[in-house]
Structure formats: C-alpha cells, structure tokens
Amino acid sequence: MIGLVNVCFYFQVHQPSRLRNYSVFEIGKDHDYFDNKKNREILEKVAKKCYLPANNLMLYLIKKYPEFKISYSFSGILLEQLEEYSPETLHSFQRLVDTGNVELLDETYHHSLAFLYSKPEFKEQVKLHKKKINKLFNYKPKVFRNTELIYNNELAQYVENMGYKGILSEGADHILGWRSPNFIYRPAGTTKIKLLLKNYRLSDDIAFRFSNQGWPEWPLTTGKFTNWVNAVNGNGNTINLFMDYETFGEHQWSSTGIFNFLRNLPKEILKHPDNKFSTPSEIIKEFEPVEELDIPHIISWADVERDLSAWLGNKMQQSAIQKTYMIEKNVKKLKSPNLLNDWRKLQTSDHFYYMCTKWFNDGDVHKYFNPYDSPYDAFITYMNILADFNKRIEKEVKINVRK
C-alpha cells in the first residue's frame, strides 16, 4: 500500500483550578476553596514560557506553510483562567483558530472523570464545553477526547450517540497487540464513529524524551524525527502526535531547543512529497477504519500502566472521588449555580492525581506538577473542603425543606 502519511498534531491545553491550603479550622466558616493567587501566578508563568511563544510560532508556521495544521483541546477550566488572567493568550489562540488550519476538540468542561461516575454529569459537562468553545471561538467541534485520553467501548458508544464523528485515545500496546496505531479503527459496538490512536513512541520522543541526555537518540533533530515518520510510509495512514501543549517551553524548556525543533519540523516533514499535515476531522474524512477494535476495559495515556491508577490507584483517591459524586443528587436538586460550580470544580482530575502514591518514592515528574508536599496533604485539604461543601449542602437542604 503506497500512500500519504498524515502527521496529526493534537495538543492538550489545561490548567486546574488549584485548591487553597484549607484547614480543618475553616470548615463551616470559609467557603472560598480555590487558590486564585497561585492559579494566576502559574497561568501567567505558563503563558509566558509556553502558550504565547508557542502560539506565535504556530501562527508563523501556518503563514509560512499553508499545509501546516494542528488541533487543540482546551479544558473549560483553562479557558476561564485565560479570560480572567491572560486575555492576551486567549486572543492569540483565537487568531490561530481564525486561520482555518486549527481544529478544536470537545472534552469535559471541568477536565473531570465524570464518565466513570455519572453519565448525566458527563453529558452536561461536555455540553458546557461545547457552549464555551462556540462562544469564545465560534466553533463547533466534531471530534471528542476524554480527560487524559481515558477510553473504552462504552465511552465511544456514548459519544457516538452524542453526535461526534471521531474520538481519540491512547495507542496502548496491551490493547493493540500486533496492530498499528497508525490506522483508523472502529470502536466495538459503534457504526459511525472513528477512533484515532496516539502513536506514543513518536509522541513521547518529543514530549518526554526530547531533552533526556541519557536517551541514546539524544539530541533529537528534525531530520532524525522525519526519518522515523517517513519509515511509516506504506504502512499506515496517520501518525498521531498527541501531547500536552506545555511540552513546548514548560515541560521542555526553551533552552533545550524545543522551539527550534518545532520551527524546523514542518519544512523537514514536507520535503517528502508523500507527507502532509492533517487534523483529526480530515483524517476521519479521508480514511475508513481498517477493523473493529474491542476495548472493554478502561485505558488512558498516563504512565507506563496506561490505566486509571494515577487518579484512582489508592484508597484515598477512591474514597475522595466517590464521596464527591455521592452528593450529585442533592447538589443538583438545590439549583444553586454557586454550589453547582464549586462541586464541578472539585471534580477536576488533577485534585485526585495529587493524591497519587505510586511514584512518591521516586520523586519524578509527578512531583514537579504537584502543588502539595505529599499525597497525604492533598487528601486532607480536599476532604476538609468537601466537608465544608457538605455542610453547605445540608444547610440548604434544610432551608428548602422548611420552605
């Protein structure tokens, strides 16, 4: 099979609304849960180091190479923060979308794990996200990606019913086996929706290994990377390079040469006449699924396990999230926008990720992104806040009963 190789870039853009150091003494007294000062500081820092320079570079590349295309997925929580703390960054994203070379994806507004705990809540958050994207970018996404590329058959079926044409996930070895992530698949139990899988080797070469001097392939040049891409020619339709946008300038600092790599990559890729850049929707239009892919068990793009253990691996995480979703009925009955908003912001997956004990011994990448000294501190803070939130709910319920 001779044919084109499509390079499909998707960047995740997300920053959580981090919690304040909320102590047991504040329960019942203070209902302000979020550390807006820290959130602003971090957002401003990331905007300066990553979003703004990366956006400028993308704009330049799109102007220089009209064939260059990319896609983004923004969490609603991130967009809110951009609106409040860095309108300049939001504008630059809007300019990128206006070029027509940028596709936007849908996800849960609150970057949550809602699909695992409440389908109605999941659906509402996706709708909220759709609305936000439409409002800020005048754009209607057709492809869905779930938080952290968490995926199974059931999700694909559910999302198909919501009208999406495509869905993204991780090309995990244990589900692919001998199959290649460089083709389109049909999720089991669906008829229309198409599945794009992350080529994690090539994606992680950029996202994780780029600056690793212990890696035999270091330093990664555009020539070397393009050779790997060209090697797929004839043996795949698309190379899905999925990664956090913060890869550029934040995870891989500017001094590593990551921006230069990105600047030179399109030219190098486009040297080969069979290569081009495409967005997920274009891929879906161009190719049919090679076969059905049956993924009954949940997968994700996290860590070597590619499962849920980063968010739900220990008893603290399981208990905290269960107790959060347990109160859904009461929260929704009260019809209070404030309570609903706080409850949803408490669902952001990062809060549970901070409670992870898996890598706490090694002190690796996870520590860098963790505002807490320990997973135990993260749990205590979260549970204190949840205790206060529950008190507010109880109080409101009582008032409603009296009415």
Add this chain to the structure above:
Amino acid sequence: MKVLMFGWEFPPFNSGGLGTACFGLTRGLHNQGADVTFVLPVANPSMKADFVRLVSAEVSKGMKKIGVNSIIQGYMTSEEYNSEYSQSVLKYGKSKNKSIYGKNLFEEVRRYALKAGLIAEHEDFDVIHAHDWMTYEAGINAKKASGKPLVIHVHATEFDRTGDNPNQYVYSIEKQGMREADEIIAVSNLTKNKIVEHYGVPPEKINVVHNAVDFNDNKFEEETFKIKETDKIVLFLGRITIQKGPDYFLYAAKKALEIDPNIKFIVAGSGDMERFMIEKAAEFGIADKVLFTGFLRGKDIDKAYQMADLYVMPSVSEPFGITPLEAMRNNTPVLISKQSGVSEVINHCLKVDFWDIDQIVNKMIGVLKYRELSDTLKHHGSLEVKKFDWNDPAKKCMDVYKKMMNKNIGDRIG
C-alpha cells in the same frame, strides 16, 4: 576490621535513641564482618548481645571497681543529673547494692575518659569510634594511647539538646572532639549543617549516615486495648524535654479536643518538662484526656505504638529521630516535624513545622477521621520502613573506617 567503640548507654539501660542506635549499629557492623568492642561506663549482666563484646570501664585493669548502678543517662544535662542524683540519694541512701558514684556528670565523663586511655593500651583494634560528647574525650585519649584513627559519631549536638542555649563546657568538649577526630559521622544532613554552622567544621570531614531501625515481632491483639472502644489515641513517645517539643504536643491536644473530644493523648517518657506538662494539661482543663505513662521499655514501647492511631514527633530539633521508624514498623501512621533528620529520608508520613499547631491539628484530625488516609499511610509506611535496615548504615561506617585506615597508612608512609 576491629573497632574499639565508646558509648554511654546500651539497651536495656538506655534513656533514648542513642542506646538503641548503638545496639542496632553494632549488630549491623557484626554482620559486615567487624569485630566490635563496646566500652560502657558501666556494663550490666542484663545487657546481652552476642554480636558485640561489652566492656565496662569500671573493671578495667588497674582501676578500682566502684559501683554497679549508674544513674547517668546520655541525654542529661548537667543540672538534670544533679537533681536526679539527690533524688537517688534520697531513694537509695547508702545501701550497699545501689550505691551511687560520681556527684556530677562531668566528673563521670572525665573518669570514663581516663579509663579509656588505659583500655586502649590493652586492647587490639584498628579504629576508634565514639558516640556523642560524653565519649569524645575517651575517644581522644584512646587515640593518643594507640595512634589509631578516631571517628566521632554525632547523634545530637548541644544545640539540639538545649534549644540553642548550649552549656559552654559541653560545647567545648564537642568542638575538641570534632577537631581531634579524623572523620565525623552525622546522623542527618540537618546535623551535618549544624556542625558546619556552629562548630566551624569543614563539610568534607563530615559523613552523613542516617540511622535505621530494628525489626522485632511484638504483636498485640486489638482487643487488649479497651480504651479504643470509645477513643482514638494519639501518642507522644520520647524524653519530655524541650528538644522533643512536648509542649507543642499539648497545645495541639487542646485544639484538637475542641474539634473532637473523643481523643486520648498519651505521653510516654520522662524528663525535666514532665511536671510542666501535667500542670499545663490541668490548666487547659484536659487533664482527663492527657495520660502520662512514665518511661517505657521493650515490649511496652511496641504496645504503645500499636495502640496508637497516630504517633506524633513534634521535635523542635531532632538530629535523626528513630521513633517514627519504630512507629511505622508497628504499622502506626506518623506525623513528624520537618525539623528532624528522619524527615530527610521518609516520605510516607505527615510532616509539619513544629511551631505550626494548626497544621499539626489539621493533619492529626485528618488521620483520625479518615480511615482511608490512615490505611494508606500504614500500607506505604510499613513498606517504606523496611528500607531502614542497620546493615546499610553499618556498611557506610565500614567505608569511613577504611577511608581513615588508608589515610593513616598513607600518613605513616608519607
């Protein structure tokens, strides 16, 4: 490798972590093939250990045997010793078996140091290893008598013991020990930094060797703890002295009880702040919630840990701190001050600044309230503590010995 070691205490006659550390370390050294002769001010028949030869400074050749029961504890300040002495005199009078020797701690230290020189002349060894200030002069004398290299092992400095209000005499002994020693071992980076800062020692001379913990199996049935039917238990275990922060424990107890009255606070240990603690608990109106056990030994220590839902070490200045490891070994969650050496090496615990009472209470209540937190801490803590085997620090001590011997040979040839 033959080691002449000077230590002030050895279990079961120890007042705290120093004796525990010496016990574990000598056993680890034995496993590493070292031959350790351990010189105590007084050796007692109940001190049994087949991995080390215990020698009493009392019965060495040419010295007169004076007494048997010492009241000297390694961590006492001189003032404390004097008051214990007068209490002991009142208690034991001049009975034959329980005679007291030495009127003053410094006198004992000096006498011990003199004997150390004589012992060194008669013993065969390669290196000298001295633990804490009480034995530094002994180490120096042994070095003078034998020409063998000396390492001093700093388990605590006078600044830790006295809360930055050092006794000048002790300080000068420490300083002299650090100067005369060929190498220094510090039990943590925290202690290493203190030695550099307060004693002006070049950092290259200091080797950090973190302590470890012994594993024994004293299991107690849950039902033996009747008190737990109604109350959660928070434990303080250590010397009740300014260094250990017992007052912060009490302030935290008062605040925690305002949130949850069904907590009992157990204070295990003895020390010069004991009366202050009892009076303060009464003043706070929580005398019924704070229970004092006195000094615990052996099985009772494990029992206390296992009974507790949380072990708290609020030390103001803790060079290492073996007790959190003991608590973890007993499957008990721990909350420790960041001002401790042990906090450099353990992760699966809660950490606070000792002065931050609100955070102590915040985390304390979290552990008592949420089973899932307590379970996760226990699970990971009991796995993590397995790393702390005495063979590891023993290996590091062996490396220090070898370094000194090579240097010593080099010096002689050169």
